[in-house]
Amino acid sequence: MTLYGLVSSFYNQKAAVHAALRDNIDTRTALEELRVLVSQSNAYIAGRKNAKLAPNRMLLQSIALYLTDLLKTFGAIEGAEPIGFPVGTNGQNVDLESTVMPYLKVLSDFREGVRKIAREQKVTEVLSLCDMVRDETLPELGVRLEDHEGLPTVVKLVDRETLLKEKEEKKKMAKLAKMKIPPSEIFRSETDKYSTFDETGFPTHDADGKEISKGQTKKLRKLYEAQEKLYKEYLDSMQNGS
Incomplete structure (x- = not known):
């Protein structure tokens, strides 16, 4: 999926959603069009990662704003946050990502600096500790770090149970590969x-x-x-x- 392709898809899916809602508020079709847009956005992001290039953040932000706005319209999201699903705490909606992401970014940048020095000095023990933080410690907290050669580490907040299942699956695959x-x-x-x-x-x-x-x-x-x-x-x- 290219940048031009995603831009074209964005406009096409918006038009399709608009048409579906005008057709007796056909929310099922509208949601299917949103699903297609999400899938194509993920394909674009994956393609940029494989090419070791940064994605167009303005375009992705526009798509995220559009998706969030529609999901609010459908009643799937409550709160004032412009993007994403808020996390409820004590009856109040908290934008968890905005709250913790600055700290996680500092941790990620520090870890990347340590990894760079460890690779230069060939200190494998330190590299192993950095991997442990990524693979063992942070998933327990619902945080995923994605290392990409030549690109900044990507930090994501993901459901803890999802990450733990992924970790177990990776262990099984690693064991099978070794066998x-x-x-x-x-x-x-x-x-x-x-x-x-x-x-x-x-x-x-x-x-x-x-x-x-x-x-x-x-x-x-x-x-x-x-x-x-x-x-x-x-x-x-x-x-x-x-």
């Missing part, structure tokens, strides 16, 4: 750590060409055997059709 790796391949990609392997793919020398110590070999053997077990489970599941 598919033959044990003979798990170390071969780590060329920054190992330089020589035996016929089974087990590392025998480190990146500097030195023979791996017995203690390290014992640790690696445990990892190798664990991967053998995972890979066998995967092959068995494929044979059983599960």
Whole structure:
């Protein structure tokens, strides 16, 4: 979806909604046209992300204002906020996004600065902590961080249960991806750590060409055997059709 395509769609969907409401207030058709507009807006945003380009915020804001205004007209949204769904607290409508987003943006910018330094200094432990904040800590609070190479991190407020379900699904997918790796391949990609392997793919020398110590070999053997077990489970599941 291009910028021109989304602009054209915006005008077309507005006209279609107008026609539907004039036709005996056909709200079902009007809502379907709004759904199409939302889908096309998401497609435009996804396309810009893939191209590592920022979307046209003015256009997206105009669409969001239009959608919110219509949903207010239909009685789906109450409150004075111009965009989005307010969160009710003690009988009052609170624009949660406007309240917390400045703080989340500060956190996101700080995290991005830390990640940049950690990548430059090759401090993998710090990078892991930054990932933990994104993947473990913030989802529990209903916050999603989306990292995109070459673009600023995107901060979104999302329903906590939705994020937790996504997290569990990612864990399942990660486990499945790991299960598919033959044990003979798990170390071969780590060329920054190992330089020589035996016929089974087990590392025998480190990146500097030195023979791996017995203690390290014992640790690696445990990892190798664990991967053998995972890979066998995967092959068995494929044979059983599960």
